[in-house]
Amino acid sequence: MLSVAFFAMTLRGTTAFAFCGFYVGGADVDVFNDATQVVLMREKSTTILSMQNRYQGPLENFAMVVPVPQVLGEENVKTLNKAIFDKIDTLTSPRLVEYQERDPCYAFPVMPVTPPAPEPAPEPAADDAVTIEAEFKVGEYEIVILSTTESTALANWLDANNYSVPSDAAPYYEPYIQNNMYFFVARVDPNEVVYQDGIAILSPLRFHYTSQDFMLPTRLGMINSSGKQDLIVYLLGQNQRYEVANYNNITIPTNIDVPQSTRDDFGAYYRRLFSQTLAENPGAAVTEYAWGVSDCDPCPGPPDIVLSREDIATLGHDILGPLDWYTYRSYIVSRIHLQYAKDEIGEDLVFKTASGITGGREFYGNGVLEQGATPQTNNYNAFQARYIIRNPWVEPVTCEDPIYGRWGRPVGNPNLSLAIPSPSPNTLMAKQVFGDGPDESEPEPEPEPGNLALKGDAGGSSKAWKSRYRNVIDGDPSTYWSPRRRRGERISVKRVRSPFNTVIIRELNDATRAWRLINHDNGEILASGTTLGSKTVITGFKTQSMRKISLMIDRAHHRPRIAEFEIYNISE
DSSP states (O other), rough: OOOOOHHHHHHTTTBBBSSSSSSEEEETTTOEEEEEEEEEEEEEEEEEEEEEEEEEETTTTHHHHHHHHOOGGGGGGEEOOTTHHHHHHHHHHHHEEEEOOOOOTTTOOOOOOOOOOOOOOOOOOOOHHHHHHEEEEEEEEEEEEOOOOTTTTTHEEEEEEEBBBTOOHHHHHHHHHHTTTTEEEEEEGGGOOOEEEEEEEEEOOEEEEOOSSSEEEGGGGGGGSSEEEEEEEEEETTTTTEESSSOOEEEHHHOOOOOOGGGGGHHHHHHHHHHHHHHSTTTTTEEEEEEEEEEOSSSSSSSSGGGOOHHHHHIHHHHHHHOOOOHHHHHEEEEEEEOOGGGGGGOOEEEEOOEEEEEESSSSEEEEESSSSOOOSSOOOOEEEEEEEHHHHHHHHSSSOOOOOOOOTTTHHHHHHOOOOOOOTSSSSSEEETTTOOTTTSSSOOOOOOOGGGSSEEEEOOOOOOOGGGGGGGGOOOOBBSSSSSSSSSEEOOOOSSBBBBBEEEESSOEEEEEEEEEEETEEEEEEEOOSSSSEEEEEEBOOOOEEEEEEEESSOOOOOOEEEEEOOOOO
């Protein structure tokens, strides 16, 4: 069986993909662009745009043309390593997960849990209507910045310099000329290009500029259109999700149980689903992912598939200044997928801020798996395109009151080792007991003497003034750890060398609204939930040892105060 990571890679397909500029090739050469992806980072009036393009066709006398709002200098442009696009694509791609139903006779507490040397460029022919504002070299690209005031001037300049431009190109760039925009022309040196399976793989380009409008010029990309084109835009914002302002926005249907055969060609399944979704919502911008950059659940790859601080700096934050840990953790990545044809050209994409959404998780409310996207009143985002293969229990059932529908990671399946599904309320549960005593219907386990955390050490992501990490392992319920912020914070117990299977969390102020308990050694999620309260007993995971166990505070309505982080090994 193929791994989930491979499934994610196969979604790229072979269709022609859209682009925020257009390509021009040598005379009588048909060139079209394929699998273009764009990353946009926005802070105030600064936009950092990174793009990756795959080309089919000869590259002699080849150039890329993109409208930009200002004259760019060499300091505005750089090339990136292709791996950064592979990473963000894999992180945000639709994922296929697989669950095995647990033994219906296995007993543990249950409660619902809710909520990525060139040859010299030819001298351009004289054209009074075209001005060369700047020219420089970056990587394998010879770059020229042009300005013009006539609708045919750009085509004449390209034609005079041995490029062929479609005869109907003028209407496409006329609106940009009317808006006093410049044209970024990147010429490629074929001798410095890497080819893969006959397709040129060019270094991604990144450039930044200042503009009051947060937009992506897409109309020029239709000049080379050979049919339907796909455009995938990743938008990075601090505590902020984005949508398209001038198109209808929808979310992809998610949390769909699929048949066993889906694992054989998940890419084909998802493309059919996407096509059907667009057929019902023509011209829509489809959100496929909206989540914090430092986390994923499940992750379609190893734990380091999440975007690191270095990745966020590479994609543009180095332009904005130093990137501290707290700013890094605040970034949200939104993945928006559009598809359109040459005769469906509308407006360039304009983006707007949007409130948070959740969906596509193994979370249940009133016993029902969450469906679709749920709007959030704050900027909390945890939405993904997720599809599930479920393997029912087929062994004999020997108890009088079996409990069905409890799902967990398939046992002994190496092909899914890189994609651990999110915890279900029926598998890795957290039983919450508040100050008024235990639930009579589900007796609370009595902890054996010996809080193992007292023998360990503590650490975390941050601590508020007069707050200490060790307060959570001092055995004193009146002292506490509190973080500096209300989301994306962590408190950990380290160097617990004895096996354990139970955790008790004691919170003084009932502030937490979303949390996860994580094996910090391998990233596995042991349990998750919404509130904590004065006493939360977490069981249901197997007895195990680890160097560090972490409580992640994903969201809180004010800074939580965690008094104790207790660890026990409870006898059966």
